[in-house]
Amino acid sequence: MDSTNNPWSNLFPENNPEAEPKFVDMDEDSPQYPNPITDSYSSLYEELLSKCDFGNFRDNPEKAKIANDIYAKVKFAGGDSLNRLKEIRNEAIDVLGIKISTEKKYNSLMEYFNPIQYKEPYDKDLIDSAIDFEERTKKNADDIRQLEQIEIEAKPFILKRSVYFGKKSIEYGDCTNAKLHCREATNINKELGADSYIQNQIEEIESRINEIETNSLKEEKKENITAIVGFFLVLVFIILIVFSIGMNK
Numbered sequence: 001m002d003s004t005n006n007p008w009s010n011l012f013p014e015n016n017p018e019a020e021p022k023f024v025d026m027d028e029d030s031p032q033y034p035n036p037i038t039d040s041y042s043s044l045y046e047e048l049l050s051k052c053d054f055g056n057f058r059d060n061p062e063k064a065k066i067a068n069d070i071y072a073k074v075k076f077a078g079g080d081s082l083n084r085l086k087e088i089r090n091e092a093i094d095v096l097g098i099k100i101s102t103e104k105k106y107n108s109l110m111e112y113f114n115p116i117q118y119k120e121p122y123d124k125d126l127i128d129s130a131i132d133f134e135e136r137t138k139k140n141a142d143d144i145r146q147l148e149q150i151e152i153e154a155k156p157f158i159l160k161r162s163v164y165f166g167k168k169s170i171e172y173g174d175c176t177n178a179k180l181h182c183r184e185a186t187n188i189n190k191e192l193g194a195d196s197y198i199q200n201q202i203e204e205i206e207s208r209i210n211e212i213e214t215n216s217l218k219e220e221k222k223e224n225i226t227a228i229v230g231f232f233l234v235l236v237f238i239i240l241i242v243f244s245i246g247m248n249k
Helices: 044-051 061-077 082-096 103-112 124-139 144-153 155-171 175-192 196-248
Strands: none
Touching: 044 061, 044 082, 061 082, 082 144, 103 124, 103 144, 103 155, 124 144, 124 155, 144 155, 155 175, 155 196, 175 196
């Protein structure tokens, strides 16, 4: 068979030595994201002591001296001075080029920004914002300072998310989760300036929680009363039977 006249021959390299197979890379347009830095330390204090040890920079005497200075600052600050440790952390990142653990912060933000959870009930605005924040979080998975900045900027989103899940929990009659989301929403709303519209929504959820719990208590009382009445009726019936047997003897 003459492959030169075969319109399909170019699809098979063995039929056309000059033809080059064409492969489509399905991931060609998929962005490559950095991996979060694994959390393997009990605290920022312990992590800084480990990563700022001058022994890590023995091949660079200048950096080793800087690391030793930073190590001394960490020791002096102690494990309870979180704000001061963050200042030292930032210095260590800039001067020594160390990478600080991001895994916990990354996972926490990715849980907030998963857009699928806002599909039912559908909320277009939350989904749009979640997609944007999720992308930014993925791009900065290994940068603790960027993740902290994203968390600050996302506070209005997290506030709306709390109200969203407060309402959703009420629909399922889950007052425990509804209370947790209301508490979170109240705290963030105060922090951001007490938006009256959001506060009204929170109060509506709380009112619904009270209504559900009140009705639940009423039902519980009814069940208890019914059980008590039933117990006494059975008891009276047993007494009557025993009395009847005694009379017959």
